[in-house]
Amino acid sequence: MKVLITGIDGYSGWPLALHLLNRGHDVVGLDNFVTRKRVREVGSWSATPILPFPRRQAAVHEILRKTIGFHKGDLSDYEFTRGVLAREKPDAIVHLAEQRSAPYSMIDVHHAVATQVENLTGTLHLLYAMKEAAPDAHLVKMGTMGEYGTPDVDIPEGFFEVEFRGRKATLPFPRSAGSWYHWSKVFDSGDVYFASRIWGLRTTDVMQGVIYGTRTPDLTDDRLLTRFDFDETWGTALNRFIAQSVLGLPITPYGKGGQSRGFLALEDSMQSLRLAVEHPAEPGQYRVFNQFDQAYSVNQLAETTAKVAEEFGLHPTIEHPPDPRVEAEQHYYHPIHEHLPALGYRPMRSLEDGIRQIFGDLIRFRKRLVAKRHVVQPTVEWRRPDSRPLLAAREPSARAADPGPVPEATPPPADASEPRPA
Amino acid sequence: MKVLITGIDGYSGWPLALHLLNRGHDVVGLDNFVTRKRVREVGSWSATPILPFPRRQAAVHEILRKTIGFHKGDLSDYEFTRGVLAREKPDAIVHLAEQRSAPYSMIDVHHAVATQVENLTGTLHLLYAMKEAAPDAHLVKMGTMGEYGTPDVDIPEGFFEVEFRGRKATLPFPRSAGSWYHWSKVFDSGDVYFASRIWGLRTTDVMQGVIYGTRTPDLTDDRLLTRFDFDETWGTALNRFIAQSVLGLPITPYGKGGQSRGFLALEDSMQSLRLAVEHPAEPGQYRVFNQFDQAYSVNQLAETTAKVAEEFGLHPTIEHPPDPRVEAEQHYYHPIHEHLPALGYRPMRSLEDGIRQIFGDLIRFRKRLVAKRHVVQPTVEWRRPDSRPLLAAREPSARAADPGPVPEATPPPADASEPRPA
Numbered sequence: 131m132k133v134l135i136t137g138i139d140g141y142s143g144w145p146l147a148l149h150l151l152n153r154g155h156d157v158v159g160l161d162n163f164v165t166r167k168r169v170r171e172v173g174s175w176s177a178t179p180i181l182p183f184p185r186r187q188a189a190v191h192e193i194l195r196k197t198i199g200f201h202k203g204d205l206s207d208y209e210f211t212r213g214v215l216a217r218e219k220p221d222a223i224v225h226l227a228e229q230r231s232a233p234y235s236m237i238d239v240h241h242a243v244a245t246q247v248e249n250l251t252g253t254l255h256l257l258y259a260m261k262e263a264a265p266d267a268h269l270v271k272m273g274t275m276g277e278y279g280t281p282d283v284d285i286p287e288g289f290f291e292v293e294f295r296g297r298k299a300t301l302p303f304p305r306s307a308g309s310w311y312h313w314s315k316v317f318d319s320g321d322v323y324f325a326s327r328i329w330g331l332r333t334t335d336v337m338q339g340v341i342y343g344t345r346t347p348d349l350t351d352d353r354l355l356t357r358f359d360f361d362e363t364w365g366t367a368l369n370r371f372i373a374q375s376v377l378g379l380p381i382t383p384y385g386k387g388g389q390s391r392g393f394l395a396l397e398d399s400m401q402s403l404r405l406a407v408e409h410p411a412e413p414g415q416y417r418v419f420n421q422f423d424q425a426y427s428v429n430q431l432a433e434t435t436a437k438v439a440e441e442f443g444l445h446p447t448i449e450h451p452p453d454p455r456v457e458a459e460q461h462y463y464h465p466i467h468e469h470l471p472a473l474g475y476r477p478m479r480s481l482e483d484g485i486r487q488i489f490g491d492l493i494r495f496r497k498r499l500v501a502k503r504h505v506v507q508p509t510v511e512w513r514r515p516d517s518r519p520l521l522a523a524r525e526p527s528a529r530a531a532d533p534g535p536v537p538e539a540t541p542p543p544a545d546a547s548e549p550r551p552a
Numbered sequence: 553m554k555v556l557i558t559g560i561d562g563y564s565g566w567p568l569a570l571h572l573l574n575r576g577h578d579v580v581g582l583d584n585f586v587t588r589k590r591v592r593e594v595g596s597w598s599a600t601p602i603l604p605f606p607r608r609q610a611a612v613h614e615i616l617r618k619t620i621g622f623h624k625g626d627l628s629d630y631e632f633t634r635g636v637l638a639r640e641k642p643d644a645i646v647h648l649a650e651q652r653s654a655p656y657s658m659i660d661v662h663h664a665v666a667t668q669v670e671n672l673t674g675t676l677h678l679l680y681a682m683k684e685a686a687p688d689a690h691l692v693k694m695g696t697m698g699e700y701g702t703p704d705v706d707i708p709e710g711f712f713e714v715e716f717r718g719r720k721a722t723l724p725f726p727r728s729a730g731s732w733y734h735w736s737k738v739f740d741s742g743d744v745y746f747a748s749r750i751w752g753l754r755t756t757d758v759m760q761g762v763i764y765g766t767r768t769p770d771l772t773d774d775r776l777l778t779r780f781d782f783d784e785t786w787g788t789a790l791n792r793f794i795a796q797s798v799l800g801l802p803i804t805p806y807g808k809g810g811q812s813r814g815f816l817a818l819e820d821s822m823q824s825l826r827l828a829v830e831h832p833a834e835p836g837q838y839r840v841f842n843q844f845d846q847a848y849s850v851n852q853l854a855e856t857t858a859k860v861a862e863e864f865g866l867h868p869t870i871e872h873p874p875d876p877r878v879e880a881e882q883h884y885y886h887p888i889h890e891h892l893p894a895l896g897y898r899p900m901r902s903l904e905d906g907i908r909q910i911f912g913d914l915i916r917f918r919k920r921l922v923a924k925r926h927v928v929q930p931t932v933e934w935r936r937p938d939s940r941p942l943l944a945a946r947e948p949s950a951r952a953a954d955p956g957p958v959p960e961a962t963p964p965p966a967d968a969s970e971p972r973p974a
Contacts, residue, residue: 208661239630239680246676247669250739254668254732258661282721283714292705292714297884299704304724305742310676313746317672317739320727324735328878456750462719 132156133407134220134267136205136256137227138198139183140165142272142341142399144356146224148348149400150407151196158199158218161227165357165364168234174361174505177373177495178344181353189353205252208259216263222407223260225271227252228314232276233363235311242310249314250321257325268332268410269322270403275339275392275422275465277316279306280458285465288335288418308457326416333415334406338399339392339422342368343484344491346397356396358491361505368393368431370506372485375439375446376492377503385453387429388460392422392467395479405473420467423477431481438485442493554578555829556642556689558627558678559649560620561605562587564694564763564821566778568646570770571822572829573618580621580640583649587779587786590656596783596927599795599917600766603775611775627674630681638685644829645682647693649674650736654698655785657733664732671736672743679747690754690832691744692825697761697814697844697887699738701728702880707887710757710840730879748838755837756828760821761814761844764790765906766913768819778818780913783927790815790853792928794907797861797868798914799925807875809851810882814844814889817901827895842889845899853903860907864915 133150137143138159147157161183169175181189187198199218203210205227215223228249229235235245253271260267278285281304291300302323305316319335326333344358359365360373371381394402402421411417426434432448439446453459479487492499499506555572559565560581569579583605591597603611609620621640625632627649637645650671651657657667675693682689700707703726713722724745727738741757748755766780781787782795793803816824824843833839848856854870861868875881901909914921921928 208665239677242680243630243673243676246672246739246743250668250672251665254665255661258664281723283716283719283723286716290716292716294705294708294712294714297705301703301705302726302728304726306724307742307746310743310746313739313742316742317668317735320729320735320738321668321732324729324732 131221131407132158132218134214134218134223135159136223136225136252137161138200139163140226141357141359142396142403143226144186145346145348145396146226146400146403147198148190148194148354149346149404151190151194151198152348153404155407158201158220160201160203160205160214162202162204169359169361169364172361172363172505174359174364174502175498176357177360177492177498178355178358179352179495179498180355180357185353189351193351193354205255206248208255211255212259212263215259215267219264220267222268222270222410223256223264224403224407225253225256225269228272228318229311231363232309232311235309235314245311246314246317250317253318254321257321257331260331261325261329265329265331266413268334268407270334270336270406271318271322273315273319273335273337274312275337275420276309276312277305277307277319277337278303278465279308280390280461280463281306282462285420287337287420287466287469308455323416326414330414332411332413334411334417334419336403336406337418337420339394340366340368341394341396341399342366342481342488343396343479344488346400348400358488360492360499361502362507367428368435368485369488371432371435372488372492373499373506375435375444376489376496376499377506378444378446379506380447380449381432381435382449382451382507383428383432384451384455386459387432387450388427389457390425390427390461390463392420392425392465393481394422395477395484397479398423398475398477401478402470402475405470405475409473417469419469420465421470422465422467424481425463425465426481434482435485438482438489441486442489553643553829554580554640556636556640556645557581558645558647558674559583560622561585561608562648563779563781564818564825565648566608567768567770567818568648568822568825569620570612570616570776571768571826573612573616573620574770575826577829580623580642582623582625582636584624584626591781591783591786594783594785594927596781596786596924597920598779599782599914599920600777600780601774601917601920602777602779607775611773615773615776627677628670630677633677634681634685637681637689641686642689644690644692644832645678645686646825646829647675647678647691650694650740651733653785654731654733657731657736667733668736668739672739675740676743679743679753682753683747683751687751687753688835690756690829692756692758692828693740693744695737695741695757695759696734697759697842698731698734699727699729699741699759700725700887701730702812702883702885703728704884707842709759709842709888709891730877745838748836752836754833754835756833756839756841758825758828759840759842761816762788762790763816763818763821764788764903764910765818765901766910768822770822780910782914782921783924784929789850790857790907791910793854793857794910794914795921795928797857797866798911798918798921799928800866800868801928802869802871803854803857804871804873804929805850805854806873806877808881809854809872810849811879812847812849812883812885814842814847814887815903816844817899817903817906819901820845820897820899823900824892824897827892827897831895839891841891842887843892844887844889846903847885847887848903856904856907860904860911863908864911
């Protein structure tokens with residue numbers, strides 16, 4: 131199949147390209163490189179050194195003997211978007227080209243508006259471009275489990291049957307997101323659902339959990355590494371916990387740490403997206419996958435990180451700063467995830483094993499963490515009117531945030547970056 | 553109370569200003585006059601002659617001896633928005649400043665994106681401006697009953713209790729809109745709900761039905777008239793049916809005509825909005841009102857229009873062109889509306905009486921309909937890839953759409969524009 135990946139230069143987009151190539155698919159991508167730019171803007175960089183895109187393409191050619199087609203551009207440009215679809219005529223489109231950080235969206239009004247407008251415009255342009263230039267293509271659109279919030283009932287995959295005042299109906303499960311970013315994903319889901327209904331497009335909406343990991347079996351060479359963000363804006367909580375451990379800082383789960391979310395290893399996310407691509411939705415079908423492996427509380431992440439850290443001679447403490455987010459710190463959390471296993475999904479990597487692998491790589495690239503150690507600790511306050519210290523606090527001159535000397539760590543175990551056998 | 557009306561120059565905004573002034577409230581407004589511009593762009597105008605805004609203000613001063621404060625500007629400009637709130641410190645904000653046409657949003661990709669981006673940006677700017685400059689103000693935000701779609705169960709007011717897999721929870725009622733415009737209102741609702749939760753804002757979200765009418769008791773002089781749109785893009789189906797009757801054209805309900813929606817007379821909408829303003833939500837409360845009086849099918853509208861037309865010596869026929877929208881032509885429709893009656897809402901005008909009143913005014917201003925008779929018939933196709941005939945067909949040179957000679961009508965009954973006594 132020919133697969134177009136929007137956001138091919140990103141954390142998921144790049145390993146997905148490699149995974150699909152290795153499975154024999156043709157891959158073409160587009161990207162505007164805005165993630166590289168925005169991570170620089172907060173004073174950070176990827177913990178893993180990543181090549182500029184043309185050198186990534188060259189490495190793929192040299193190592194895998196494959197070619198990745200590429201269009202540099204922005205989905206906010208409709209003519210560009212339509213042009214790429216008209217020229218490439220992909221069988222599937224995996225849409226990953228979105229602003230993906232909740233903390234970024236919460237910085238101030240302009241970041242909130244930019245997040246929602248960018249994500250919504252890109253998706254709407256892509257939908258119209260599909261209708262006009264590739265109406266039989268299958269859209270696999272990246273959403274998030276965060277669209278659902280944390281309701282007091284089980285979370286179905288998109289739709290559920292309810293009885294209300296004596297009548298039954300199958301309805302979309304209500305969304306209740308927790309950041310402007312998460313709401314932008316809710317809005318995208320609405321637009322994709324509607325486009326699928328009026329134009330008969332094939333669509334799969336992936337409610338993905340939090341992804342972790344630096345590795346997939348396809349990243350066989352350092353030149354093929356994907357990015358890994360550890361700063362407060364672009365890194366996940368787990369990424370920061372591991373970076374904190376490597377830097378000798380306390381691990382900082384917010385509040386009571388009982389907040390639960392669904393998680394998935396990077397290579398299992400690749401497996402899931404590949405299964406979605408290889409089993410397309412029907413024309414007019416809007417299909418929802420809850421794409422995660424296990425739910426963990428923030429405390430479980432912190433404790434597992436601290437436990438694995440010991441294997442590397444690191445001894446992080448766990449501290450609980452007040453939760454800057456507006457969220458329940460203890461809650462029921464039971465999402466259903468049956469659609470992907472029905473297509474053959476089998477988890478390949480456990481959380482503990484994934485954390486071990488990340489430690490291995492972050493210790494290898496420890497100097498890159500040390501150089502940016504001022505960006506790891508949380509500063510954005512979601513409730514306060516003036517939550518703008520982010521950019522200021524990110525300057526290396528912010529001495530108050532200086533975490534002090536960095537501990538030594540033992541080298542990673544030899545097999546730390548090998549995938550678990552199937 | 554001091555009330556800020558965004559979109560004060562519009563169909564609802566203007567009579568709301570007069571209604572609140574007559575109830576003793578202070579009124580200040582803002583508008584960018586984009587509706588006047590966009591109605592011109594499709595080759596139409598308001599059936600009722602309306603004054604430029606400064607002359608509206610002067611008329612209010614002369615007739616009512618009241619002053620309306622005004623800020624010309626656009627909610628897409630955050631500094632403008634925050635500045636107005638900081639300067640005016642309103643007790644309540646009635647937010648009506650949105651692109652309000654579903655057919656406009658369906659013209660093409662650019663109209664779709666413009667509708668969603670404009671509405672979402674304006675609302676998000678207003679929410680942040682409230683947080684920063686008027687955190688105790690009460691936001692009354694105009695939504696639409698169309699956000700809910702037409703589910704096979706009763707439609708509650710925003711939230712409902714469901715049982716799913718043995719557990720119960722109160723959840724937002726799922727939205728399932730039928731145009732890019734309607735989805736933009738769904739998105740606004742999400743953002744208002746979230747802002748209310750994180751910042752403790754007072755908010756009322758009004759899921760309004762379709763409004764009809766040319767009159768409220770406050771429109772006591774022709775200089776105080778509000779606009780009335782009858783073209784396919786900016787007028788509602790009922791508005792077009794009455795305009796078609798006056799022009800001697802067939803009435804054209806789409807498809808089978810069984811599509812049901814909630815309706816409300818203009819003066820009852822004013823009463824409802826005033827009740828919401830005078831009974832503010834609590835801090836942090838997100839309150840949803842289903843604001844309509846009765847549900848009618850399109851056929852009921854067509855038949856009532858045809859019946860009332862006879863009183864004016866007009867004899868329209870009813871034709872059923874294919875439905876250009878993607879919607880069920882027969883469906884269950886039972887929305888609940890109990891919150892407004894609990895605040896004292898009592899309907900003042902029936903559909904038949906409202907239609908009679910509109911006929912009275914449209915016949916009075918018949919020359920304005922005749923001059924623009926080429927804009928009344930539907931041309932936008934929601935399903936087709938190339939639904940762009942709208943602007944072209946709106947040129948007076950589009951002879952194919954010429955409806956021929958216009959019949960004479962008898963003058964309106966003397967009491968046609970008097971409201972029904974309470």
